[in-house]
Every structure is written in C-alpha cells, then in structure tokens.
Amino acid sequence: MPLPFLTADRDLDTGAAETAALPHDEPDHWRRPYRPGPWRVGAAAVLLLLASFVLLSAMIIAMAGSLPGAAACAAVGALMIALALRLLRVGLWVSAQGLRQVNLLRTATEPWSAIAAVRTRQQPVRWLGLPRTVQGQALIIERTQGEPLRTLITDHNGDFLSRPEAFERAADVLEAWAAEHRG
Template identity: 90%
Template sequence: MPLPFLTADRELDTRAAEYAALPHDEPDHWRRPYRPGPWRVGTAAVFLLLASFVLLSAMIIAMAGSLPGAAVCVLVGALMIAFALRLLRVGIWVSAHGLRQVNLLRTATEPWSAVASVRTRQQPVRWLGLPRTVQGQALIVERTQGAPLRALITDHNGDFLSRPESFERAADVLEAWAAEHRD
C-alpha cells in the first residue's frame, strides 16, 4: 500500500538539506531549520492526552455541581496544553535578524552581529535534557563579547536522539545561516 505522506517527508528531507530550499524564501520570518524530533513530539502528545482526560474530568465535576473543583481541573488542563505547545516550540529559530534559542521558560535572541562563530564540538552533553551526561556533539555559538551561549542543540536531545544525520544536517544549515548573515 503506497503511503504518500512518507514520500513527501523524504522529499522535504532532501530539500531541507539544501540551504536555499528552506520552507520560506523570506529571510525575515523566524523558522526552525529542522523538524521537532520524535521524543519531543511524543512527550507533547502524552501531555495533550493527559490534558484531555483532565478536561473530561472537569466536565464531569462541573455536571456533579462542584464548580470550584471543575475550575481547578480546567486550569490544570490549560496549563498542560500550554506546556505541550511550548515544548513543541523549544529549539533554535533563525532569521535574517539573528538566532533565537527557545527554552521552556525563556527565550534568548542574539543578533548575527553578536555571533562570532557557530560550530560543532565534541563534549559531554545532557541525555534528553536530564542531568545524566554522555559524550556527544553539541552546536556551540561563540559571541563576539562575553561567554559563549550554552549548547544550542546536541545529538542527544529530544530532537536528534538516534538521528545523527538529522543533527548533522541541522548543524550545517545553522552554520550556513551564521556564515551568510554574520558578514
């Protein structure tokens, strides 16, 4: 049975490998030069599933007549949905303006003029963001002034675990963006 969405995915991989074939031709739009990985998407899907159960329980509690309890459940469900959506946005975003590192609780933007170099380096990296570290590759941004940023992406984070070719492609695209816009 042919699955057309799989061939479209491979075509997108082929086009994304080339710098000029990014999804948008407008350099002013913020975009992520890689797709979220299966670990990140799976975790977000689990939180969305749990949020649906919490919201269903809020409806049952509201029908039973306890509105304060239902309000608490709706609030918890809304927080779980917000967490899942923010988890999907975590990563590196680039535009002609600079480099944006989106984390769960904060976002840091560096203009290209403040970036001295973007390169990969072998170093201990966190495995799926947990405290445990393993030897791996990390994409490091060195600034013209001040300390370098913490590792942007690693080959053991939620986007690239067990996908080394995707990590290499994303690192190459980010290095190309830095080389083009830094000058």
C-alpha cells in the first residue's frame, strides 16, 4: 500500500526533490510534506489499542444480553478510532490550490493568494501541545489580510520533537512551496 507521506520525506532525504518543492507529479492532490512524528503515531496507536479493548468489552456486554450497554461501548470505541485517525491527519497539507491546516476538530484552507509569507521564527512554543512552553522555532503563516494562522508546526510538537533536522526540512519545503505558488 503506498504511503504518500513517506514518499515526500524519503525523496528529500535522497536529494531527488531539488527541482520542485514537493517531489510528486500531481500538485493538485493534498499532500503533507513531512512524516507524522513518533509521538503522534504513538498516541494514535495507544488510542487504537484502547479502542480495541472497548470494542471487545462491547462484544462481551452484547453476549451477556445488554444491548443498550453494548451499543454505548461500541459508539465509544468508534469515537476513539475516529479520534486516532484524525490525530494522524493533523498538520499542514499543501496542493496547487493552497495550504490546508488540519486541526483535531476543524480544518481551514487558505488559497495561496491569501498567504503573504511563510517563515520560521524563534518564539515560545508549546511542548507536545501541552500548556507548558519552551523556547523553540515555529512555522508562521501570515495572511495578506487578518491575523496569521494558528501556529501548528513547531520543533517541539508531536511531529518534530527531538527531530530538528526534520523540522528544518519540512519548513524549507513549505516555504519553497509557498514561494512557488504565491507568485
């Protein structure tokens, strides 16, 4: 099964993407130009493990004869699976149409014409999305009108914690993609 989020990072590692911002032939498809980090994947795996236990308990409850309880457990299990899948999709996605910021509960899409600048900045950032802040780098996306987009990519989030070279590579790719399509 092809995993497109691995393709972009692998091609960047080998240097195959020097001519284009993203190394693929279909710029109209939404792509995340970096891999999900180990913290994000680990959290999703734990959620899926817990969901399997909840679904197993729903089956046991159903066999015991309590269908409303089994339905409630099955609904909680399905919600946990949906949350784990959404957690894996969180990040910045790019295409020829614009930049898409996927959060846990909502998605915002900005056309390239509405983006003034994409750059990195030293500032206090959240550590793994928790309230604790540390000094780090953040990818800032400024709009032509209005407030900048909410900071989603930092060197201390679930995708880039203890992987500073991956953050630099992803920031460079996003800046190049913006420069290529903004003009």
